[in-house]
Amino acid sequence: AQSVTQPDIHITVSEGASLELRCNYSYGATPYLFWYVQSPGQGLQLLLKYFSGDTLVQGIKGFEAEFKRSQSSFNLRKPSVHWSDAAEYFCAARSYSGNTPLVFGKGTRLSVIA
Amino acid sequence: KAGVTQTPRYLIKTRGQQVTLSCSPISGHRSVSWYQQTPGQGLQFLFEYFSETQRNKGNFPGRFSGRQFSNSRSEMNVSTLELGDSALYLCASSLATTGSDDTQYFGPGTRLTVL
Numbered sequence: 001a002q003s004v005t006q007p008d009i010h011i012t013v014s015e016g017a018s019l020e021l022r023c024n025y026s027y028g029a030t031p032y033l034f035w036y037v038q039s040p041g042q043g044l045q046l047l048l049k050y051f052s053g054d055t056l057v058q059g060i061k062g063f064e065a066e067f068k069r070s071q072s073s074f075n076l077r078k079p080s081v082h083w084s085d086a087a088e089y090f091c092a093a094r095s096y097s098g099n100t101p102l103v104f105g106k107g108t109r110l111s112v113i114a
Numbered sequence: 115k116a117g118v119t120q121t122p123r124y125l126i127k128t129r130g131q132q133v134t135l136s137c138s139p140i141s142g143h144r145s146v147s148w149y150q151q152t153p154g155q156g157l158q159f160l161f162e163y164f165s166e167t168q169r170n171k172g173n174f175p176g177r178f179s180g181r182q183f184s185n186s187r188s189e190m191n192v193s194t195l196e197l198g199d200s201a202l203y204l205c206a207s208s209l210a211t212t213g214s215d216d217t218q219y220f221g222p223g224t225r226l227t228v229l
Contacts, residue, residue, distance in 0.1 A: 034217070043118075043204055044220040090157065099210070101147060101170050102218060104157040 002027050004093050006105035013081050014113055021076040021108050023091030031093040033074040034102070035065055038088045047089075050074060061085070086112045115141055118207050118221035126227045132193040135224045139186050139207030145169070146188035147218060148180060151202040160203075163188050164210050192226075200228045 003026045013019055025031060032051055036044040048059025055067040065076045074091060091105040119138045127133050139146050148160040159172040163182035180190040186207075192199055202225050206218035
């Protein structure tokens with residue numbers, strides 16, 4: 001079955017430190033890949049997406065993600081975290097073939113400390 | 115361009131009642147998808163509508179239904195509410211082009227509380 005795994009439920013980083021959130025997918029073929037962010041009580045905001053081409057994808061708010069086919073991973077990174085980055089982050093995937101729904105990981109909650 | 119809008123933002127209902135939630139997609143978007151978000155189950159796909167037709171359906175009981183109108187606006191209905199239906203219901207819209215860029219953009223959600 002198609003699935004997306006985010007191994008880390010909760011991560012705490014210091015403001016100004018670097019961040020990496022992990023995401024692994026299990027699909028028959030490389031899917032479309034997305035990262036969304038959700039602030040408390042809000043909807044999901046798209047950070048970035050990967051469809052094909054360059055494996056390093058730039059997104060909004062200074063985030064980037066790297067697609068690694070050999071590891072079935074699509075990890076999200078940010079060089080320097082700001083307190084406003086505290087939120088829940090969701091990795092999602094959708095199959096290339098046909099009109100199929102997004103499959104989400106369980107999410108990683110990011111806390112930022114001073 | 116205005117984003118996805120959902121109404122109402124908050125709802126409180128009692129068990130056994132029914133509820134209708136509304137979603138207006140981004141202008142020009144033809145596909146609307148609905149998701150249920152709970153702390154225990156995370157984000158789960160309910161259904162997707164395209165050109166007034168249900169194109170995909172998740173694994174939810176028949177109490178959950180939806181429809182899409184000719185202007186792409188969508189409604190979802192939950193009948194005979196149960197306590198477990200308390201959740202954030204998210205709507206997402208997309209262009210629904212076949213092939214590459216069919217990114218989903220989400221609304222702020224409707225928080226449903228069932229008492």
